[in-house]
Every structure is written in C-alpha cells, then in structure tokens.
Amino acid sequence: MIRRPPRSTPKPSSAASDVYKRQSYVESDDEGHGHPAKNPRKVSQCMVIIETDEGHKGYSFGANPQIVEKVISPILLGENPFFREKIWEKMMHMQRIVTQIDERILSTIDLALWDLVGIIMGQPVNNILGLYRDKVPAYASTMCGDTIKGGLSTPEEYGNFAEWCVKERGYRAVKLHGWMPPIEGAPDPKKDIMACAAVREAVGEDIPLMLDSYHFYSRMEALWIGRELEKLNFYWFEEPMDESSMSSYKWLSDQLDIPVIGPETMTGKISTRAEWIKNDVVDILRGGVGDLGGLTPLMKVAHLAESYNMAMEVHGGKEGNLHALGSMRLPGEFYERGLLHPHVDYEKPPDYLNEIMDPMDDEGFIHMPTGNGLGWKINHDYINDNLINDDAVSYTHLRAHETVLDLVCRLLLE
Ligand code: MG
DSSP, X not given: OOOOOOSSOOOEEXXXXXXXXXXXXXXXXXXXXXXXXXXXXXXXXXXXXXXXTTSOEEEEEOSOHHHIIIIIHHHHTTOOTTOHHHHHHHHHHHTTTOTTOOHHHHHHHHHHHHHHHHHHHTSBHHHHHXXXXXXXEEEEEEOOOOOOTTSSSSHHHHHHHHHIIIIISOOSEEEEEOOOTTSTTOOOHHHXXXXXXXXXXXXOSSSOEEEEOOTTOOHHHHHHHHHHHHHTTXXXXXXXXXXXXXXXXXXXXXXXXXXXXOOSSOSSHHHHHXXXXXXXXXXXXXXXXXXXXXXXXXXXXXHHHHHTTOXXXXXXXXXXXXXXXXXXXXXXXXXXXXXXXXXXXXXXXXXXXXXXXXXXXXXXXXXXXXXXBTOOOXXXXXXXXXXXXXXXXXXXXXXXXXXXXXXXXXXHHO
C-alpha cells in the first residue's frame, strides 16, 4: 500500500542555527587544500534547524548563523516547505544583493528543506526522488599531495596508498589530486604523471583511475598531461585549467581521447552546465550540491545531462550527493568518497554524528540511507554540550538589530 503524503500544509515556524565546537583532524593550507592536521583542534560549525508549526524538524550543516537569522529565516517563515522550488528561487535571487549567500549556504538550506520534507512524509529523500539503484560504487578520492613522510609526499607513497585502497579496503576506482601550491615544487606536470604511473602500476590495469590536477595549468601543460594519462589508460581528466575559459576546455577536449570532465567550481549553476553542453566543451559534465546550490539544482543538471546522453559525475560525497546518485542511471557512475589520506581515519564519525553517512561495504559500494529525510544520525547530546556563544562567530560588521540587507545598503551608501 502506498502511503499518501500528508494533506495538511505545515509551515516553518522557525529557522535557527546552533553553533558548536567540534574536533577537526584536517587543516587547510594557504590555498585551501586539506591535509592531516599537525595538531588536531576544535573548530566551530553551524547546524541549521528548520522547524514547522507541527513540530517536524529538518537539519543540515554549514551556513553562517547571521545569514540564517537575518536573510534565510524571513524567506522561510510562513512558507509551505513542499514549495521548495519557490523557496530555492527566492534564495537564489537574494544572492544578487546579499553576496555572502554563496552556493554552499544555498545548499545547506536546500538540504535542510529536503530533510524536513522527508521527515514529514516519513520517507528517505532517495525514495522521494525516485530510485534507479540502491547502492553506488565509490572511488577513493585522495587528498592533495603533501610533504608528510608516510603520507602522500612521493609517487611511491601514492602508489602504496592506492594499493591499500583497492586491495585491502575494496575501492573499485581511485582518483588522485596532484601536488598544488604552496607545496614546494608544485605544480609539476611530470611529478603528477609519475604519481599516476605509480598508482597504475600498484593497482593493475583493470581499476578505473582519474586525475584531478592543479587547476591552473596552461593549455600546453594540460595537453601534455592528458596525453600521458591516455598512455596510462586513465578514466577521466578533471579541472586542469581555470574553468572561466570555456574555450580552453573545448580546445583541450577536442585534442584528447581521454574524457575531460567539468565544470566543477565554475559559478552559474544550471545555466553554466547548459552552456558547456551546448558548446560541446567537455565529455563528462560535473557538479555537486555545494557547487550548484543544493539537491534541487543538482537533480536538474542530472536530468539535463541525461537528456543529452551525457555522463555527469557528482562532485563530492556526503548526504545530498549520495541521495541524488540513487536516482541516476546514465549520469553519476561513482560516489566520490573522501578526501582520504593514510593518516586520517575516514571511517570514524565526527563528534556531532553517531554514524558516518556513507559507510562502504567490502565490495566498494555505498548503500542508500534508509532513515527518514536525509537519514542523519545526529549526536544531539554532543552538540548541546558543546554550544558556543553566538557572539564568538557574529558577523563583525553587522550592527545590533541590523539585517544583512540593511548592512549591504549601508555599505553601499558609506
Ligand atoms: Mg575536483
């Protein structure tokens, strides 16, 4: 018997956020690439809670508490959460004025709304989207190269780690991120290829391998790397140049046999992906919830790619991307699991969760979450015990009782 959705029209009665401290085992270098933390430390994180007048709650993680309170909350209050398309468009339009609302914040709110709708309906989000499959093969996505002994500091270490991922852990594919500045000597196309060759040697011919290299190589450097990857029978070549230049990607993919994949970080959401398809720029499309602004636009891009018989590999893992992959046949072959490093225990849940969202079975598959909504296993006791004062993370330029829109207007006038 099919369960009918509820006939009532619940309305969000509050959109709030809790800010708390959590332990981090990863730290970013000067250019934003994550590496194992030399000294694990506490960092602050925001949990968004959207609650209806009937007491249902949807959760997500990320965003900025000031934006949630001053901009998002007024948009959400009084809206039916099933009107997610309307809410998403309203938030997206607000980006024009409040530039602090980036795609990741949009995604956090969109995911909390999907979670809320799933909780109200008593169904996992993947069931609501419509399933094509209930498990997805994962690839091991490594962190960028580093200078950590026994980490990812040499081609041989990449090879050793990839061998462990495939032969001990059961991954069905591996993606390398090469060495990037500020690592000394990076970027270096030859060193990237030496690592790729070491990984191919370590895992054998049958495992699909991908390279996500330094993102600002020149055309000629990217062409050389691509031709070397073809000799190593790599599966795809990801973001080797600045994605602002669509022409450079067309120039590259026209000359290579290896599939070139993108755009990943380029702004413009659905429209950018449509333009890249129309102009025949790449072989495989790219995007994830954090690049596009949520699960709502990600599904549109997936269907856009499908209508052109085009693969669209989903950028990044975690909850929103995983549920989306359950409903894909042609786009989205793999789940990106990581980022992984020999010194980081990916299987250990972070403090604020009781279980990780993406446990992998021995055959390298991630199964669709079966809990209602996104299927969070939130450790509310930990979060309540580690709440921090909002003042510690307040938006420094915001005056008391001033909305972000007020702030933007004031800054424009000052
Ligand atoms: Mg990438």
